[in-house]
Amino acid sequence: MADYGSFQDGIYAEGLVAKHRHFPYTFGDLEARAQQVLDHALFDYVRGGAGDETTQDANVTELRRYGFVPRMLRDRSVRDLSTTFLGAELDAPVILCPVGVNGLVHENGDLEVARAAATMNVAAMYSTLSEAPLEEVADARGDSFAAFQLYPTKDDQLTDNLVRRADEAGFDALTITLDTGSLGWRPRDLGNGYIPFLRGRCLANYLADPRFIEHCGVENPAPMHAGIVWSSLFSKPTFSWEDIARIRRATDLPIILKGICHAEDARRAATEGVDAIACSNHGGRQANGGLPAVSHLEGVLEAGLPVTFDSGVRDGVDVLRVVGLGATLAGIGRPYVYGLTLGGAAGVEHVLRSMLAEADLTMAADCLTTLADLHVVRR
Numbered sequence: 001m002a003d004y005g006s007f008q009d010g011i012y013a014e015g016l017v018a019k020h021r022h023f024p025y026t027f028g029d030l031e032a033r034a035q036q037v038l039d040h041a042l043f044d045y046v047r048g049g050a051g052d053e054t055t056q057d058a059n060v061t062e063l064r065r066y067g068f069v070p071r072m073l074r075d076r077s078v079r080d081l082s083t084t085f086l087g088a089e090l091d092a093p094v095i096l097c098p099v100g101v102n103g104l105v106h107e108n109g110d111l112e113v114a115r116a117a118a119t120m121n122v123a124a125m126y127s128t129l130s131e132a133p134l135e136e137v138a139d140a141r142g143d144s145f146a147a148f149q150l151y152p153t154k155d156d157q158l159t160d161n162l163v164r165r166a167d168e169a170g171f172d173a174l175t176i177t178l179d180t181g182s183l184g185w186r187p188r189d190l191g192n193g194y195i196p197f198l199r200g201r202c203l204a205n206y207l208a209d210p211r212f213i214e215h216c217g218v219e220n221p222a223p224m225h226a227g228i229v230w231s232s233l234f235s236k237p238t239f240s241w242e243d244i245a246r247i248r249r250a251t252d253l254p255i256i257l258k259g260i261c262h263a264e265d266a267r268r269a270a271t272e273g274v275d276a277i278a279c280s281n282h283g284g285r286q287a288n289g290g291l292p293a294v295s296h297l298e299g300v301l302e303a304g305l306p307v308t309f310d311s312g313v314r315d316g317v318d319v320l321r322v323v324g325l326g327a328t329l330a331g332i333g334r335p336y337v338y339g340l341t342l343g344g345a346a347g348v349e350h351v352l353r354s355m356l357a358e359a360d361l362t363m364a365a366d367c368l369t370t371l372a373d374l375h376v377v378r379r
C-alpha cells in the first residue's frame with residue numbers, strides 16, 4: 001500500500017536545510033509558471049476551451065460544491081487508496097488523460113509522461129496525436145496500466161490499423177474518444193490561427209502507417225502536406241454505434257468510450273460489449289454551453305460499467321470528490337500537462353505526488369481510511 005502522505009514530510013525536512021523544490025503545489029501556480037515557459041499560442045492551446053469557456057470554468061466550480069463530513073476518533077494511521085480497474089490492481093484511483101500536445105510542451109513529452117506513469121505506477125491513456133509512435137510509448141510505460149486513445153478517422157482501414165497496432169504494442173485497453181467529430185469552436189486558437197497538427201506536429205502515429213502514407217501520395221510528406229492530409233481524415237462525423245460494433249469485433253482489448261455523458265448512451269454502451277466509460281466533456285474544449293461534466297456522472301454510473309471521470313479535476317481533494325461520487329478513477333488533464341511543461345517526467349511525478357499526498361492527508365484529517373469511506377455531500 002503506497003504511503004503518499006509522507007511526501008509532505010520530505011518537503012518539510014528539506015525546508016530545514018533551506019532546500020526548496022522548484023515545482024509549485026497549486027494548479028494556479030502551475031498554470032502561471034507554464035505560461036512563462038510556453039510559446040503564447042501553445043499555452044493558449046492548452047489553457048483554452050470552447051466558446052467563452054463557460055463550461056470549462058463550470059467544470060471546476062461545480063466539482064468544488066461537493067465535500068466530506070469528517071469523522072473523528074477512528075484509527076487513521078493507515079489509508080488505502082488502492083483500487084481495481086478493468087482487472088488491473090492500481091495503487092491510486094487516478095488516470096492521466098490523453099493529451100495531444102504532450103510532445104510539444106516538453107522534449108519527448110509523450111515518453112516523459114509514460115516514464116512518469118511507470119515510476120509512479122499510475123494508469124494513463126495516451127493520445128493518437130503524439131510526437132512519438134504508440135509502440136515507443138507502450139515500451140516507456142513499464143508495467144503501468146496503459147490505454148491507447150483512438151481518434152477514429154474517416155478511413156476505417158486507417159482506424160483499424162491503429163487499433164491493431166495498439167493491440168500488438170501491448171496496451172491494456174483502447175479508449176475511443178467520441179466527442180471530437182469536429183474540432184470545437186476555440187476563440188483563443190482562432191485568434192492565434194494555431195492548430196499544431198495542421199503544421200505536421202504530433203502526427204507520428206499517422207506517419208508510421210502505410211495507409212496514411214498512401215493518402216499522402218508520397219513516401220516522405222513535408223510537414224504541412226501531412227497536416228493537410230491529416231485534416232482531411234481526422235475524424236469521422238458519421239461515427240456511430242455500428243463503428244463501435246466493428247471495432248468491438250476487431251479487438252479483444254477492453255474498450256473505454258470517452259465522452260459519454262448521457263445515461264441512455266451509457267446504457268447502450270453496456271449492451272454493446274463496451275467495458276468502461278470515461279465520463280468527460282473534454283475539459284470544456286469541445287462544446288461550450290454544456291452542463292459541467294460532474295452533473296453527468298450520476299446518470300452515467302447507472303449503467304453499471306466502471307467509470308473514469310475527468311474535466312475539472314485540479315487537486316487531490318477533487319480526486320476524492322470524484323471517487324466519492326462513484327467514479328473508479330479520477331482523470332487528470334491540464335494539471336499534469338503543466339507539470340510536464342515545467343520538468344518533463346519529474347514535473348509529472350511532482351504533480352501526481354502532490355495530488356496523491358493531498359488526497360491521502362485529507363483522508364487522514366477526516367478519519368476516512370478507504371475509498372469506500374468517501375461519501376460526498378453537495379452544498
Ligand SMILES: Cc1cc2nc3c(=O)[nH]c(=O)nc-3n(C[C@H](O)[C@H](O)[C@H](O)COP(=O)(O)O)c2cc1C
Binds near residue numbers: 046047097149281
Ligand atoms: C491540450 C489538450 C489536448 C487534449 N488532447 C486530447 C486528445 O488528444 N484526446 C482526448 O481524448 N482528449 C484530449 N484532451 C482532453 C483530455 O483528455 C481531458 O478530457 C481534459 O483535459 C480534462 O479536462 P481538464 O484538463 O480541464 O481537467 C485534451 C485536453 C487538453 C487540455
